Amino acid sequence: MRDHTEFDSFAAFCDQSPWAFDDVADVRDVSRARLDEYVAGRTDFETWEEMKTRAAEEEIIDQIVS
Template identity: 35%
Template sequence: MIRITGLDEMQRRLNDIQRRAENLSGSVSFDELFPPEFMREHTDFTEIGEFIEASGYEVNSTEDFKRIPDAEWDAHVAARTTFRSWEEMQRQAGQEYVARRLGL
C-alpha cells in the first residue's frame, strides 16, 4: 500500500491561493505595481516616482501621465530599464504583482 502525505496541506494552500485570486480585482497604484524591489531589479532607480521625475515630464496626475507622447516614454523606458517599451515593463510588473498577491 502506498501512503500519500501532505494532501491536506496542499489543499489548504490551493484554497488560500483561490481566496487571494478572488481578491485581485480593482485598481492598483503605481507604488503597488512598481515596488522598490521591482525598480531596483529592472531600472536605474529605487522608486517609480524617481523614474517618472527623471523623464523630464511634470506628472502630478493621471492626465499628466497620459499626455506624455508614447514614443518618448518608450525611449525613456528603453534607456533607463531592462525593458524595450512601457508595455513590456507594465506586463512584467503585472505578472510580479499577481505572483506577490497570490503568495507564489
C-alpha cells in the same frame, strides 16, 4: 523597480523623467514613442507597455505567494 531599472521606485522614475508628472495619469499625456524611448534608455525594457505588463505580473505573483 529596483530589479529592472536604476530607480528605487516609480516615483523616482517619474521624478527623473524629462516630464512633470504630478500623478500616474499624467503619463498618458506623453507620446508613446517618447515614453518608450525613455523606458528603453533607463530600464531593462524596450517599451512602456512591456514595463507595465511585467510590473503587473510581478505584483500578481507577490500577492499569490504572500
